[in-house]
Amino acid sequence: MTSTTPAPPFDPRVLKAPHPVPGAPNNWRRFLSFNTDAKVIGLQYMITALFFLLVGGLLSMIMRGELITPAADLVDPTVYNGLYTMHGTVMLFLFLFPILNGFNNLLIPPMIGAPDMAFPRLNAAAFWMVPVFGVILMASFLVPGGPSGAGWWAYPPQSIQNPLGHFINGQFLWILAVALSGISSIMGAVNFITTIIRMRAPGMGWFRMPIFCWTAVAAQAIQLIGLPVLTAGAVLLLFDLSFGTSFYLPEGGGDPMLYQHFFWFYSHPAVYVMVLPVFGIFSELFPVYARKPLFGYHVVAIASFAITFLSLIVWVHHMFYSGTPQWMRNLFMVTTMLIAVPTGIKVFAWIGTLWGGKLRLTTAMLFSLGGVFNFIFAGITGIMLATVPVDIHVGNTYFVVGHFHTVIFSTITYGVFAGIYHWFPKFTGRMLYEGLGKLHFVLTFIGSQLTFLPMHAAGLMGMPRRVASYDPEFAFANVLASLGAFLLGVATIPFLLNLVSSWVRGEKAPPNPWNAIGLEWLLPSPPPAENFEDDVPTVISGPYGYGLGRPLVEDEERYVAKAASAATGA
Amino acid sequence: MTTTATSGSPRPWAVLLLLAAVLSDLAASFWMAAQSHRWLPVAASAAAGPVDDLFALEVGIGSFIFLGCSGVMLWTLLFNRAPKYDLDNGDPIEGNLKLEIVWTVIPLVIVMLIAWKAIAVSTTLSTLGGKVRVSGGHAAMHGAEAPAAAPMAADATAAANPIDVIGRQWSWEFIYPNGVHSSELHLPEGQRSFLRLSATDVIHGFYVPAFRLKQDLIPGSVIDYSLIPTRAGRYRLRDSMFSGGYFASNQTDVVVEPPEAYEDWLAEALRQPLRPAANAATDLYNQRLARGDRGWATVPPAPPPLVHVSADPEAPHES
CATH class of the missing domain: 1.10.287 (Helix Hairpins)
Known part of the structure; x- marks a missing residue:
C-alpha cells in the first residue's frame, strides 16, 4: 500500500501493548515494572537470563584459565571451588530455567490462541523472584568467606561445615536462593499447565496442539512433582547448617545419603525440565525449515510424557558408587536405559522429518541440526553412564562433565539459540542478521566440540571432576578444552551484537517471515497485547500441515490479511 | 522443480x-x-x-x-537442500x-x-560388600573402630582382617591387620584384598582409575569392599567425591606387588618409626597462611596421619 502520509512503523494496536515495541515511547520502563503481560514477562525472563549467561560464562572462563595448567596457580583452590559452584548454579537456576520460562511466556499464549496466561499476577510474581534470588546469590560473593564452595549438589556434611561460623555465609545464601528458585518455578508451573489445559483456542484438541506446548506440560509436570522434594531437602539442609539440627549428620543420628536422594529425585528430572522444551523447539523448527510435516506427530507428543514418567524413577543412577546395594543399582540402570526409547523416538522422528525435505539452512535450522547431532552423541555417552560397571569407572570424572555439557550446552543451549533466531522477529518485530547468526553458529559449534570432546577423554583416563589442579598427564586435553571455552566466549560477541543492533535498527519483520504454520504466525509481529483479542481463530487441522494443503484455521486468509495490514499500517 | x-x-x-x-x-x-x-x-x-x-x-x-x-x-x-528462492514444500509424509x-x-x-x-x-566382580551404619555420637565419625560387617566371600581369614581405608580432609590412611599404618596403599598381586572404607569428616571417593573401581566413603557408615589387583605397578588413587578446599590434592598411590614382596613390605614397614605423613593439602594450606590467608573460607586440613610408611609424592605412577 502506498500513501502520502508515512505509515506508523507498527500496528497501532501495539501501542496499547505493555510490551516494548521498537520506536514506541518508554520502552525500557515496561521492563522494570510489575507487568502482568506474558510477553513482557517473557522478555524480562529472557533478558535476565541472557545477562546471567554472561555471568556464568565469565566464571567458566576463569575456571578454564585455572585448568589450562596442571597446578593450581591462577586462583586459590578455595576460590576455584566457589567459581565452579557458582558457575553451575548460575547457569542452571539463573540462565536455563529463566530463559525456558521466557519461551513459555512468549510462546504458549500465542501458540494456543490465548490472550495471556491463566494467572498473570502469579506469573509476574514468579518472574520477580528471579532477580531477587539472583541478587541474593551474587551477594554471596561479598560475604566473609566467599560464596558456597560445595558444588551445585551441596552434599552434606561438606556443604554445612561453615568454616568461619558466621550465621550469614555463602552456603546460607546459596540455599536461600535455591529454595526461592524452587518456589518461583512451582508458581510458574502452576500457571503454564493451567493455561495450556484451560485456554486453548476452539478446535485445538490435544492432538492439534504444537509439540512445544506438549513438552511444556510434560516438563512443568516434573516441576510440580519434583521441586517440592528438592525444596524440602534444601530447607532441611538449611536447618542443619544454621539451626543445629542433624537430618543429614551421622553424629546426631542423621544420614548424608538421605540428602542425595532428595537432591537427585528432583535434580535428575530437572535435566528433562530443561531438555523437553528444547525437544519442543526442535520439533517446531524442523518442519518449518524442512518444509515437511513432523514425522510421527502423535508418537512424538506422547513420548514427552513417557520421558516425564521415566525421569522420575531414575535418580539413583547418580549414586551407584555411594554404597547403593547391587539390586538397586541394577533396577535403576534398567529404568535409566529405558529413557533411550522415548528420546530415540524423538530423534528418529526429527531425522525422518528431514528426509526428503526441502532444507533451508537458516541460523535457527543450523542450531537445531547441530543440537540434534550433539544430542545423539550425548545420548550414547548417557547409556554408557547408565551402565553400572562403566559408571563405576567414569562416574565423578570429566567424562560426566563432558557428557552433561554436551546435553546442557551443546543440545539445550543450541536449542535456546535456535528458538531465539526463529522467534526473535515475531516478538520484537525485527529480523536478525543472518550473517552474524551464521558466524555465531560456526564459532559455537567449533568451540563446543573443542571444549567438551577432550573432557570425555580426560575422564576416561581417570581425571576427577571438580579439581582445581590435576596430574600432568591430563594437560593436553585440558589445554584444548580451555581454548575451546575461550572460543565460546568469543562466539557470544556476534550473538549479542546481533541481538542489540537488530532490535534497534534491524529490518522490519513481516508477520510470517519463515512461511511457517502456527497460530503465532497469524499474528502481526510483534503481536498486539492480547494476541487475537476477541477474534480467536477456530483450529481445524493439526499443527504441521506442510505440503498437505489443509488450512490451519477457519478463515485463514482473513487472519493472514489482518496481520499483513496491521504490519503495513493500512 | x-x-x-x-x-x-x-x-x-x-x-x-x-x-x-x-x-x-x-x-x-x-x-x-x-x-x-x-x-x-x-x-x-x-x-x-x-x-x-x-x-x-x-x-x-x-x-x-x-x-x-x-x-x-x-x-x-x-x-x-532447497535451492534459493525455491519455496516449495517437501514430500508431505x-x-x-x-x-x-x-x-x-x-x-x-x-x-x-x-x-x-x-x-x-x-x-x-562383586566388589561391594555390606554396609553398616554407625550413627550417633562419637562412634559415627570413627567408623573404623566399629565392629566389622559380615564377611563377604570364601576367603574368611582375609575377609575377617580387612585393611582399613580412612578418608579425611585431605589425606588417606591405610591400617593393616598387623598394625602397619601407611599413607600409600600396598596390595598383593593376584589376590582378593578386603578393604573396610570409612570417612571421619565428609564424603570421599576411593577411586583407582587403573582398577576401574570407585566407592564412596561415607561418614557414619562402614562399607566392606574387595578387589583383585592383577598387575604389579604404582597407580594413582584419587579422591573422586568432592570434599572441600584441597580436594584436588587428596590423592595418593596404590602399589601392587607380588605377594612375597608385599609380605616383606608389611614386615619392614612395622620396623619403621611412626611419623606424620607427607601431605600436599597441609603444605598448600601453610603456603596460603604465609601469604596472608587470602582466598575463600575452608576448614583447615586434618593433621596428617601418623604412619610407618609415607607416600612419596615424587614417585612416578603408571596411570
Missing part, C-alpha cells in the same frame, strides 16, 4: 548404496570398539577386563548409531507406523541387552 519421491519398488543402485553405507558403518564401528581400549588407563585389576569389554561393546553400538544417524543427516544436508514401531523396539532390545550384560559383569 519437483522432488524425486522415493516410492515404488526400490531401485538397484539405491539398495547397493544403502548396503555399502551399512557395511562401512559396521566396519567403522568395529574399528572404534577396538580403539576404545586405548582410551583407558592400564588394566591393573580383575575388574578392568570385563569393564573395558563392556565399554568397547557400547562404543561399537554407539558408533554404529551415531554414524548412522549423522550419516542420514549429512545426506539430507547434501541432497535435500506424516509418519510411517511400521518404521515407528521398528525404531521403538530396536533401541529397547539393544539397551536391555546391554543392561543384562552389565548385570552379569557386576555379579562377576
Whole structure:
C-alpha cells in the first residue's frame, strides 16, 4: 500500500501493548515494572537470563584459565571451588530455567490462541523472584568467606561445615536462593499447565496442539512433582547448617545419603525440565525449515510424557558408587536405559522429518541440526553412564562433565539459540542478521566440540571432576578444552551484537517471515497485547500441515490479511 | 522443480548404496570398539577386563548409531537442500507406523541387552560388600573402630582382617591387620584384598582409575569392599567425591606387588618409626597462611596421619 502520509512503523494496536515495541515511547520502563503481560514477562525472563549467561560464562572462563595448567596457580583452590559452584548454579537456576520460562511466556499464549496466561499476577510474581534470588546469590560473593564452595549438589556434611561460623555465609545464601528458585518455578508451573489445559483456542484438541506446548506440560509436570522434594531437602539442609539440627549428620543420628536422594529425585528430572522444551523447539523448527510435516506427530507428543514418567524413577543412577546395594543399582540402570526409547523416538522422528525435505539452512535450522547431532552423541555417552560397571569407572570424572555439557550446552543451549533466531522477529518485530547468526553458529559449534570432546577423554583416563589442579598427564586435553571455552566466549560477541543492533535498527519483520504454520504466525509481529483479542481463530487441522494443503484455521486468509495490514499500517 | 519421491519398488543402485553405507558403518564401528581400549588407563585389576569389554561393546553400538544417524543427516544436508528462492514444500509424509514401531523396539532390545550384560559383569566382580551404619555420637565419625560387617566371600581369614581405608580432609590412611599404618596403599598381586572404607569428616571417593573401581566413603557408615589387583605397578588413587578446599590434592598411590614382596613390605614397614605423613593439602594450606590467608573460607586440613610408611609424592605412577 502506498500513501502520502508515512505509515506508523507498527500496528497501532501495539501501542496499547505493555510490551516494548521498537520506536514506541518508554520502552525500557515496561521492563522494570510489575507487568502482568506474558510477553513482557517473557522478555524480562529472557533478558535476565541472557545477562546471567554472561555471568556464568565469565566464571567458566576463569575456571578454564585455572585448568589450562596442571597446578593450581591462577586462583586459590578455595576460590576455584566457589567459581565452579557458582558457575553451575548460575547457569542452571539463573540462565536455563529463566530463559525456558521466557519461551513459555512468549510462546504458549500465542501458540494456543490465548490472550495471556491463566494467572498473570502469579506469573509476574514468579518472574520477580528471579532477580531477587539472583541478587541474593551474587551477594554471596561479598560475604566473609566467599560464596558456597560445595558444588551445585551441596552434599552434606561438606556443604554445612561453615568454616568461619558466621550465621550469614555463602552456603546460607546459596540455599536461600535455591529454595526461592524452587518456589518461583512451582508458581510458574502452576500457571503454564493451567493455561495450556484451560485456554486453548476452539478446535485445538490435544492432538492439534504444537509439540512445544506438549513438552511444556510434560516438563512443568516434573516441576510440580519434583521441586517440592528438592525444596524440602534444601530447607532441611538449611536447618542443619544454621539451626543445629542433624537430618543429614551421622553424629546426631542423621544420614548424608538421605540428602542425595532428595537432591537427585528432583535434580535428575530437572535435566528433562530443561531438555523437553528444547525437544519442543526442535520439533517446531524442523518442519518449518524442512518444509515437511513432523514425522510421527502423535508418537512424538506422547513420548514427552513417557520421558516425564521415566525421569522420575531414575535418580539413583547418580549414586551407584555411594554404597547403593547391587539390586538397586541394577533396577535403576534398567529404568535409566529405558529413557533411550522415548528420546530415540524423538530423534528418529526429527531425522525422518528431514528426509526428503526441502532444507533451508537458516541460523535457527543450523542450531537445531547441530543440537540434534550433539544430542545423539550425548545420548550414547548417557547409556554408557547408565551402565553400572562403566559408571563405576567414569562416574565423578570429566567424562560426566563432558557428557552433561554436551546435553546442557551443546543440545539445550543450541536449542535456546535456535528458538531465539526463529522467534526473535515475531516478538520484537525485527529480523536478525543472518550473517552474524551464521558466524555465531560456526564459532559455537567449533568451540563446543573443542571444549567438551577432550573432557570425555580426560575422564576416561581417570581425571576427577571438580579439581582445581590435576596430574600432568591430563594437560593436553585440558589445554584444548580451555581454548575451546575461550572460543565460546568469543562466539557470544556476534550473538549479542546481533541481538542489540537488530532490535534497534534491524529490518522490519513481516508477520510470517519463515512461511511457517502456527497460530503465532497469524499474528502481526510483534503481536498486539492480547494476541487475537476477541477474534480467536477456530483450529481445524493439526499443527504441521506442510505440503498437505489443509488450512490451519477457519478463515485463514482473513487472519493472514489482518496481520499483513496491521504490519503495513493500512 | 519437483522432488524425486522415493516410492515404488526400490531401485538397484539405491539398495547397493544403502548396503555399502551399512557395511562401512559396521566396519567403522568395529574399528572404534577396538580403539576404545586405548582410551583407558592400564588394566591393573580383575575388574578392568570385563569393564573395558563392556565399554568397547557400547562404543561399537554407539558408533554404529551415531554414524548412522549423522550419516542420514549429512545426506539430507547434501541432497535435500532447497535451492534459493525455491519455496516449495517437501514430500508431505506424516509418519510411517511400521518404521515407528521398528525404531521403538530396536533401541529397547539393544539397551536391555546391554543392561543384562552389565548385570552379569557386576555379579562377576562383586566388589561391594555390606554396609553398616554407625550413627550417633562419637562412634559415627570413627567408623573404623566399629565392629566389622559380615564377611563377604570364601576367603574368611582375609575377609575377617580387612585393611582399613580412612578418608579425611585431605589425606588417606591405610591400617593393616598387623598394625602397619601407611599413607600409600600396598596390595598383593593376584589376590582378593578386603578393604573396610570409612570417612571421619565428609564424603570421599576411593577411586583407582587403573582398577576401574570407585566407592564412596561415607561418614557414619562402614562399607566392606574387595578387589583383585592383577598387575604389579604404582597407580594413582584419587579422591573422586568432592570434599572441600584441597580436594584436588587428596590423592595418593596404590602399589601392587607380588605377594612375597608385599609380605616383606608389611614386615619392614612395622620396623619403621611412626611419623606424620607427607601431605600436599597441609603444605598448600601453610603456603596460603604465609601469604596472608587470602582466598575463600575452608576448614583447615586434618593433621596428617601418623604412619610407618609415607607416600612419596615424587614417585612416578603408571596411570
